[in-house]
Amino acid sequence: MLRRECAVTLNCNFDTALTQNYHSQSQIIRILTESWVSENMYCPHCGHNALNHFPNNKAVADFYCPTCNSEYELKSKAGSIGHKIADGAYHTFIDRITSNNNPDFFIMNYNKQFLSVNNLWIIPKHFFIPDIIEQRKPLSANAQRKGWIGCNILIDKIPAQAKIDIIHNSMPVPKELVQAQMQQASRLYTNNLSARGWLLDILNCVNSIKTETFSLSDMYQFETLLTIKHPNNHNIRAKIRQQLQLLRDKGFVDFLDRGVYKKSLH
Template sequence: MNLHFNQSLATNYKSEPQRIRVLSENWVANHSYCPNCSAEPLTEFANNQPVADFYCSNCNEQYELKSKKAKLSNIINDGAYDTMIERINSDNNPSFFFLTYSQALSVNNFLIIPKQFFKPDMIIKRKPLSATAKRAGWVGCNIDLRKVPESGKVFLVKNQQVIPRDNVTEQFQKTLFLRTQSIVSRGWTLDVLQCIDKLEANFSLNQVYVFADLLKLKYPNNNHIKDKIRQQLQLLRDKGFIEFISRGHYRKLS
């Protein structure tokens, strides 16, 4: 995988954002592949497609690309808040590619967050544009990547190192079961995964119970938080994220 942008494509563009858009989209189209089925190349949608930037002609997965210079940050700027919330709650929302690039215009990091990891609470509403702005009253949003469990960050390139394709597709496909869950059930699974991310490789049920008060704030109508935690741990065990060691003790699986 060549990590360098083809800079000759952008010599006629004076706008830096437009230049980067052309270079990064060209790089994905020519050097990437579908993380779900490993097919290549990805196909670009027509310009101004409202839903996504790329799709796989083999498995029909759709992807939107976000590019940024330098380091991958926890907060990513996105478009209209209402549109993003509507997409998250729909069946045809795309997964997101996040690409960071260097001063020399080569790829530092390239990862995908599969669509099943997006929840409304990770979309941050920005203040409306002022009355004097060209789009007065328009409300944008940011994506908070801190609310994504580590298993939902699938790197194709990490710190300029290309990740083996088999590893990428295995990690991507491991979480596809989340798509069959309801929004509420999926939220529970993702929240418990995030709790486990904060613990050591070997952990106890009591350590997960420490997060019960926090989960109660998110699910105030649920009066059986600890029962729900145990249910989710059993699900994650069955799906190969953790393993049962002994009564009340677990180990994370890579």
């Protein structure tokens, strides 16, 4: 097998010796990817050099940091990440991400031919809201788990600022930079789901504007969309201005002039 090293201390290759006695493809991939995290990953929050594995029956979280107690869930996919990633039971997932101890998420893209990690993101927990979780159709009456309802994580609905690279194209991002980006992303933390939803909606609107500099008029183009998403708010334009001020205070946009802003990340 061709081996690829992403760094002296971070080996991108899976340990295939661990799966010699397994035949289920899904089980093999789970063992390879989870073992890789156990053997290679540090804590992106505090920098501790190893993560511990939870027991397999732990709902939603896979790993935790023994130093700062941060929890992590791993999602992996062969080939490109695409627009969505399949997850487990819908209601279990929603309950956990809306709780006060929801986990951060590792999103891994691996090479099926070389059995190695191509890309690895971390998405901080406060970027997860019910709006980015898609409920799948219940399994049919003929299925072994009839009526079971799964879900998908809609990657496209997560702001670009939340997709923090740990490995990019088989090359690691320096640990210090990962931690700095996690610290920047933490500026957007709030445990209030409604406030979190508004802040992320406005950030996504800002990101969708193609120019670096933009105006309130540009933001007001999203008024109809935001009205549909937040039907109980009857003053959408005022809410847009309020959220832009919050994004300015948190360092994600700069105020240039009356009604004029610039994308930024200090």
